[in-house]
Structure formats: C-alpha cells, structure tokens
Amino acid sequence: MTAPFDPDAPDPIIRRDFLKKLSAAGTAAWMSGEPQIVRGNEIQHPEAKADSCILLWLAGGMAAPETFDPKRYAPFEKGMAVDSVLSTFDSIDTSVDGLKICEGMENIAQIMDRSTLIRSAVQPDLGSILHSRHQYHWHTGYVPPQTVAAPHLGSWMARVLGPKNPVMPPFINIGQRLEGVGEKEELKAFTTAGFFGSEYGPMNLPFPEEAAKSVRPPGSMTSDRFTNRDKLYRKLVDQSPHRDYASDHQQESLLRSMDNAYRLLNSDERKAFDITEEPKEVQERYDTSRFGRGCLLARRLVENGARFVEVTTEYVPFLHWDTHAGGHSTVARMHSEIDRPISQLILDLEERGLLDRTLVIVASEFSRDAIMEGKPGSEANDQATHKVDTITEAKHYGLHRHFTGGTSVAMFGGGVKKGNIYGKTADERPLVAVENPVTVTDLHATIMTAMGVSPKTEFVVEGRPFYVTEDGKGKPVMDIFA
C-alpha cells in the first residue's frame, strides 16, 4: 500500500473540517438546480440480491436465433430461398437438459446451468431502426429525445446505491470508443449520468489493455514526481491568501475531489485496472478480443468493489453484431470472441464466491431476422444492403434485418434461478415472443430489483418526477429469481 502522505510533514490542507463533513453525504444534491430525490414516504426497496452488476453488451443487434435461441437450422446452399432461413447455425446441447443454444458457443453452453435465459425480451418498434436510439432506450429506459438528459442504468446505480468501495468509481464503461466512430454523438447521449451530473457518470475505458493508464499519473510521470507534485499542490493551497474561503463549499468540494483522485491514482485498487497483473495463462483464457480482455478487466474491477461495469463488443455501424451482409461468417467470429470470456468470467466469479452477489447480464438492443425488419406490421425501412430473394453467395447468408419482436437476455448470478428458461419465441417466422414478453421497462425493473432498488425510485428534476423505470411503471419479473 502506498503511503498517500509524508507522515512527518504536517498536513497542509485544513482538513479536519471537511473530513468530518465527508460523512454528511449528499451535499451536492442540495445545490441549486440539482435533482433531488423525492422525500416523503419511506420507499420500500426490495431486498438486494446482488451488490454488483456486469452488463455484457453485444452491441449492434445480436441475433437470438444465431446465439441463445436457435431455430430450424438451414445450412448454406446456393439458390436457397432467403425466407427459408431462420438460423444459420446448428444447435448444441447445454448443461441444462432440453436447453439448446447455437454451435460456436460451446463454453457458454457449459455454464447455462448457472443462468436464467429470458427468451422473450421485446423492444418497441420505433418506426425506424437507428441502433443508437434503441441502445439509448435500453440503457436509460427512455426513448430519445427526452426533455431532460436521461441517466444511464449505471448512473442510476451510482446515484442510488453509491460506490461499493469508495476509491472505486461506481460506474465503469469498457470497450466503447466515443470518438472516431459512427453515431458517436448518439452514443454519448446515453453514455452519461444525464441530469445527475458527472459525479455519477461513466469512467470510460475504451481499450481494456490501456485501462491501467487512466488511473496512473499521466504519461511518463514517475511515482515520485506524482507524489511531489501533489505535495506541492497541497502546500500551495495552504499558502494561499484566500484563507477565509477555507469553509467555502466549492473550495471544499474541489479539494476533496482532488484528494480522492490522488488517492485512487495512488491506491492499490488501481492495480485492478491493470489486466497484465493477471497470470499469463489467465490472460490467455480471456484474450479473444478487446471484449474478452474487457471481461477480465470487469472481473478485476468487481473483485475490487466496482458497482456497475459494462463491457461492450463495441458498437460501430455495420461492424460486429451489426450484420447487414455476410452475417453468418461475422457471427461465427463474434461467437469466438465472446464464448470463452463470458464462460470464464462466470466461472471465475463463481470460484471467488462473487457470482451470487454479482448480476451478470448478456444483452443487445434487439435481435435480427433474415427477412423481417422491425416486427410484424412494422413500417420501418428495410436497411439490408443486399436485398435478395435467393441466396447465391455467402454474403447473402445471415440475418440482416433488425428484429424487435423477440430476443434473448441471459442472466447469471445475482440471485437469479439457475438453469432456468423464461419466455419463449415462436418456432416459425415471425419469431416473436409468444410467452411472457418482457419489455425494456420491465427488464430494467428486474435488474434494479435484483440490485435492491425499487423500480419506482424517482428523482425530481426541474420540478418533475423522473423514475428509474419509465414513469415508475416497470414491473420486475419475479419469476426469474430464486
């Protein structure tokens, strides 16, 4: 453990007072114009089943029939009719009797006995499929645009539950670049704490292998130099003639934040950000891709007290799960990116005794279908780049339409039933949810319930209530909990 202060040096900042005040939590919320939680009746929060959450985000529209919900397999044949294709992967057995998932996910198949698989998640048809818009909806529970900036799911947890370990940022977002990619402005719109303010916003780590850098002193700065710089800072603050502002709230807030930052950048916890601290063989188990390394990073962060971590395969228009052509071969690659890391993550959490208290969610903004855009009756534009009736080339073979009528969400740990299947989609097109449909709102309610947060938790912003699930309407799917 690094000593944050020189024990011999008198502590230069007038600290006693603000140290004391640190315990008087939530001063920020009292500041002008900031959202305040509605006070009044004591809210009945459900008992928490989990205290950490990892969202594994398969961005771009993971086709359920190619992953967790295989349908009739139609192997590639020149001249086959497009509408004969439901799944382009064969199904395989899993560790749960009667549960099959797609070929290529052999490792995940072995851990399905730890999961509840929701096969009936549905999304609204927003009239036109803009991935980032559905992602906004999934991540905030609200469809954009909104009159106030809606907070991300992770920000809700950061705001309502706070950090699990005070040196650890409560909301960490791994794998998504927010600059230099398409629809970046739309991604930024929901990758935010919104009206909660940046205190509750994500710490963005687009490259897991570089995460260690973000909690290290800048560039080539040595640890000694960093410590000296901090000492100098404290001495300068102490020398400042503006002494009569020592009790000033803004000043306190600044000094406290700077102090927190210094502590993190000098703490043992920062090692949690460095995946190279893992033994080589462990790194290799995860090292399929940035996503795989992100899963390893997520595990380390949760072990060290992160509250909410999202790891994404990254949304880049037309890449990865966003298959507008050549879907089959792309998804085969995606299988190999996610299969080992996801299963290893679950096994590692289990081995460390953390799985029961960690809710791991595997999800995407919607599913895909070979011919149907949106859902039955939808007026959404067909955006497939190769529109053919007959498949003549490999690039035509795959699920290239955006489908909102039914998809899968896999959940592990965090108090969910094990080896459980919830909901069902039709076996023939349209592959809509035919049993126990779960809306985005209810899914949010379920996740928040697992975390011990009432779906009706609300904050007043600009004089209006704003709820953790849309208008407080979310109903948790209690059947999935053990």
Next chain:
Amino acid sequence: MSPVIFMTQLTCEKVVPTDALSWRDSVVAPISNPDTLEGMKHFLPTAILASQAFLCFDAQGEIDFVHEVVPILKQHCTECHGGEEAEGGFSVNTRELFLDDDSAEPGNAENSYFIELILDKDPDYQMPPIKKKRMPKEQVETLKQWVNEGMNWEPGFTFGKPTYDPPLEPRMPEIPKSADGRDNPVDRFIDHYLATNKLPRPGPIDDLTFLRRAHLDLIGLLPTAEEAEAFVGNKSPQKRTEKIDELLNREISYTDHWLTFWNDLLRNDYAGTGFITKGRTQISGWLYDALKTNQRFDTMVRELIAPPTGESAGFINGIKWRGTVSVSQTLPVQFSQSISQSFLGINMKCASCHDSFIDRWKLTDAYGLAAIYAEEPLEIHRCDKPVGETAKAAWVFPEIGNIDPEASKEARLTRLADLMTHPENGRVPRTIVNRLWAQLMGRGLVHPLDAMQTEPWHEDLLDFLGSTFQENGYDLKDTIRLIATSEAYQSRAEPRKSEESGKYTYRGPLAKRLTSEQFIDAIWQLSEAAPTSFDAPVVRGIANEKDVKKLQIPSRWIWKASAATPPAAGDEALLRKDFTIKKRVIGAGLVASADNSFTLQVNRKEALSGSNWSELESASVINLLRPGVNRILLLAKNGGDKPNAAGAFAMLRLVYEDGSDEIITTDETWQAATTIPKNFASPKWDFSALKWTSVSEMKADVWPAAIDQLIGEALAIKSAAADLMVRASLLKSDFLMRSLGRPNRDQIVTSRPNEITTLEAIDLSNSETLAGYLDRGAERFLESASAPDFIDQLYLAALTRKPGDGERALLAEILTDTPDHETIADVLWAITMTPEFMLIR
C-alpha cells in the same frame, strides 16, 4: 488488498440522515460484510411511489401525493374546502389546515373524521354533499392509504392561491436614495436591501481581484501579466469603468465568451445528436454575428422565433430523431418547451404531458404554444394518449394579445415574436436580465433561473433591471455594464454554503466556478497551446471600411469556351481553379453568383450555392482550406427554355497571418470540364476521369449592375480575420471539456455545475491532453524568464497577483536557478488546480 479509504468509516447504525449517496460521499462498509447490504437499505433514498392508474401512473405501492391525492381532492373537495372557500371552517389548502380541528389523523384512516364523512351513508352528513357525485371506492381507498401512510404532502404545495404570482407587465420601481455616494442604481437597491435586513455590506475588492473577475466574466479570459501591471499603474479614478467598457468593446473576445452561455441557452452546438440524420441545424453563424454586433435582444428573439432565414431557424426546429417519437417530444411540443424555458423561464415540460401539478400551466397551454409551430392539425395527447381535441394556437399571457389560430404558420410565428417582444411583456426582459445577473453575481435574483414564477429575493431590483433593459433598447451589453459597474459586483465574494435552507439572503456576490471553456482557455493562455483552427462555422472578424473599399472589385464572368453562343438552355459548365496556399490563412471569404444557378465546392465540399444571378452569395470558407494545393469546382447551369446568356462568377479572398492578402477570381486561367459528373454533390465520383479545356469570359451589363456594389462588403465580412487565440467555445466538445461540465446540448441547460467531481479531478490529474498543454506552457516559460522573475510572472499571469513571501520562497526552493521543464510543468499544474485558479472570486 487494503483499500485506501479516505472517507470516515461509519457503522450502519450511526447513519446520518441522507438522501443522496455519491461516490465520494458514500458511507462505507467492508464489502465482505454481509450486513452491508442490509445496512445500505437505510441509506437508500426515500421516494414517493405512484400507485393505481391515474394519468401516466400505473403502479402499485405507496401513494404519490401530487399525482394521486391532489386530483381526487381537486375533483371532490376543493370547490368548497379549497382556495378561498372553507365551508364549515374546513380547508384542505395545506396539510396544517387539513389537520386543524382533528379532521384527519395521519397514520390512522379509521380515526380520520374526513374519511368517516366520505363513507357516511347519512345524506345530511355525507361528503361530498348529497347533490354531488359520490367518491368512487378506489379513490376512497387511495385517500385511506394516503392517511395511513402519514398524509405525505408536497413541501410548499397549497390548494390556495400561490403566495407569489409573478407580474407580467413591466414595472419601474422607485430607486432608493443613494447612500455614501454609491450612485449606481444597482447599489441603491442593494444597499437599501442590506440596510433593511440589517446586513453588513460586503467589503470592496482590490484592483487585481476586480480585474481578474471582470476579465473572466466579460470576455472569459485571464488578464495577461502586462494587462495586470498596466491596470495597477493606471491612476485614473474611473479606471474600473473604463476597463469594463474596454472589455465589452472587444467584440470578438466578448462574443467568443458569451457564445457558451447562448449555446447552452439555445442548445446550439457544432456536433451532437440529430445532425447525423439531418434532423437538426446550427444557428452558430447567426448567433455569432448577433453577439458580435450586440444585436438587440428583442431582435434576436424575433429572429429565433420567426426566422427570417434558415440561419436562425435551428432553435425552433429542435432535434428530430429518425423514427417515431413520443408525442411530448414531437417538434411542435419541443418548440413549446424550448421557447418557454429559454425566453419565459417557464417549465412547460410537465404541462406538455398533463396539466402541471407544480405551477399554473395546463396541457392546453403547452399545446397552444405547440400549435403555433405545428404544420398540421395537432391532436392533444395526455400522457401520450389522444384526448380527442385538436390544439388551438394560443399564447400563454392573453392579457397582452393573442394569436389567430387560423393564420398561416408564418403569421402565427410572427405574431408570437410580437407578443414575446411586446412592450407590455415584462416577463421576457426579466427572464434574460435575471440570467445575466446570475452569470455575473453567481446566483439569480430569481432562483432557479428557469422557474420565473418563483418570488425574487429583490423584486424591485429585478423589475428595475428588466425595465431599464427595455428602455435601453434591449441592449445586453448595457445590462452587463450596469451590473458590472456597481459596487455590489465589485465587492467580496461570499463563501458558498453547502446547503441552502430556508429563504435566501443576499450577502454579496457568489464565487463562480470557471466553466469548462474558461478553464481550457485559461490553460491555453498560459501555455500558448491553443489550436489554430476551430469548428464553429462563424466569421470571427470585423470588416473594416478600408477593406470594404479595397475589395470593391468588378466581377468577371466565365463559361466554358466550347459552348454555343449564346449557350443553350440547361447548358452546364463545370469550372475549375487550383491554387496553392503557402502561408497560414487566418481569413477566407468567398462570393459567387451565376446565371442561372450554381453549386461551388472547395476541396470537394460544398461551400456555396445559388439560383439567382442578381444575388450575391457569400461564405467564409476557412475551414475548407488546407495547406498546399486547393481546388475550387464551380458547377453552373443555364436556365430558360431557349439559348440565352450564361455566366458564372466567383471571388475568393485569402487573408494571411502576415497581414497580406490574395484574390482569386473567375478569369481566363480557369478551366472547363468536357463532361459533367453524374452526382456532383457526392464525394465519390472520380475527378481524374475528367478532361479539361479552356473558358471564355462572358459579358452582360445586368450582371455587374446587380452585384458589383455588393462585392466589397460581402468579401470583407466573410474574410475578416480575428488574429486572436482560438477559444474552446468555438470547438466541438472533447473528452476534457465534457469532463469539466460542458453539456451535450441535446437539452437546454442554463446552469453549469458549481462543483468539481472526483471523475473530473481524475481527468485533471492524469489527462494526457492537459499534461500536453502544460508541457507546452513549461517550454514557453523556460524560454521567457529566469527563476525569480518566472515566479512573479507566473502568478500574475495565472492568478492575477504577485506571489506572497511564503509562496515565493516555496517555489524558489523548488525551481532553483535553472529549473527544468518537468518542474515548471508541475508548478503550472499545481497552481491551476488551486481553488483560487478554478474559481472566480
């Protein structure tokens, strides 16, 4: 691992009452402790819950007073027991009145008299009285549950008249007598206020504190060390007022700074959601010009609400997302919300879904404003469900006039602009002067800024500022000047308190945190690390008379030499000119016209287009240019139905850093393509496939007659250069700016965060971007000064003061006689992280 826990550890039993946990403020318990979660529940925020179906709310659980109880009481009770009425001496106006005479017992519905009366079958006793409708069973249950839960009441809510009703009309109050020779009317009001409240006047500030504050508040920049020394040396008794005037007259710096405030208020940005699908347009160019010329605020409001051109249309047109959106976020409803918030300080967001529970605005008010904008009949929706009524365009303060719902959209918008800027409309001036007051003084006279129905802490002063603003021609700078020249502005900042409880009392101005833009600009000033180009599509210079005269150059018109004489109707000419840029360009203006229409590209990006030979189109193209070879492509098309005169004209003026300039205009050195690419606008066609031949000069007296007198001014304005540091407000938001609180501007955000969060502090501590700037700064200081001098210069430049003895000694020890680069960078970092640097005091 042993966590470095900075926070005081508390056990769960000793919980301080809290309703908010944040990362840094959290109460900590070891993760492994199984009690933690149990304990955490105590910390969880309390919340009111919605139950049973009412309006948008469809939930079970605890009763939501505002959304569930209020409507029931309004429906059945308040007619006789609310507002002015108190039949039988019973009023439900407030919780206190409700509980008076034991009409109810919180926590015990069985024992509550009013419930008894509601359930009473006796026609002589029952409530509501026999002639009225009975209260449905579910509603009685809701009330019972509410009582059993303790009769939660919205703080401050009353069924009676709100204690404060803001006036609409302007009012010029009597100005109190001046005391101690403090003549500025602002001081006369403030001094009177302080005297009445028996509060001391905050002390005055010294010249350097004033200088720093005025610089940052008025133009957003630190005073330089030279400016600081000159100001201290200035012996004029009027020097502060002179300084304020000087700063306000620096048009570009003033505009660059206030652009941030206006972009926030009008949710304008250079990138953001909506642009990708062309669902949004910028007003940047228009806004920049308006600020640069200190356009009257009423004119700005007019042009934003009833845009004379596309340049200012982006505000009312909002953000259109592809696909279906909820009814409360359609463009007309966005319009209703935006104009209400920005100009009237009204939150129309509640009322655009259902009648507001917190103020007087109703669904029909929100839709009345929305219908002004709507192209099609607009069906009123309550909570996204149609109510079977069509909205009628209407204005929210009919006492000064209304809008004819039958008029055209254009006429409706024009009429709304009239009403917004109506001389009897005091709300709009009050709203904007209150915002300006908050910018300068740290807190509004009315707070929050977007809730203008709130009672001001000094109504006379607000009314005075509003009326003076109107009388002085809605002059923004005038109001800023009036406030900044007051002793009140020039007095010591009061330390902020963490909590604001009860009534606000003014004791002095409040310190303001540097905005993201101010902070980055200040770092760039110290480090000279500002970028050399920017993103905002604005013309950052001021055209001078000399340039206008010099640039009055006759137009020359060309067409492809191969064309028939006269060219055929519909004939097209693709004209080309390549030129080389060898020096840094600081201004580039382009004018063009064609008979009959044209599109002009610079480096394959569209720069200008037009379809009328008697009009001159113009633009600044500095952002399209690059060092080395540049290319203009001008595609012109002849009109008519038989052969007729055709010609195209373009003139580009480049202004270089060294002060020289260069003109490139259509002449015989241009070339014409032998074929025309199919999709000229697309970036995809192959330029190398084209073949090039010569052009001919064309003559027609009407062309120069129509446009020649316009060339000088248009070219001078568009090529005018500001040889000033590029400012953060002109750039797209980046990671550091966002981290420091620049909003996304998807919504209107009228106040920036006052505090610095831990995530920001991490970024400030290890941002490579910031470290890069400070490295540049270290180089600069190494070159320019030796150690003792350096310390003084640095303090003057960064903190606008000389270092104290202790500070000088401390830094002298660190810096030695030959300081190294790293040490200086660290000193720069440490100084710029201090509260003194980060806050405007």
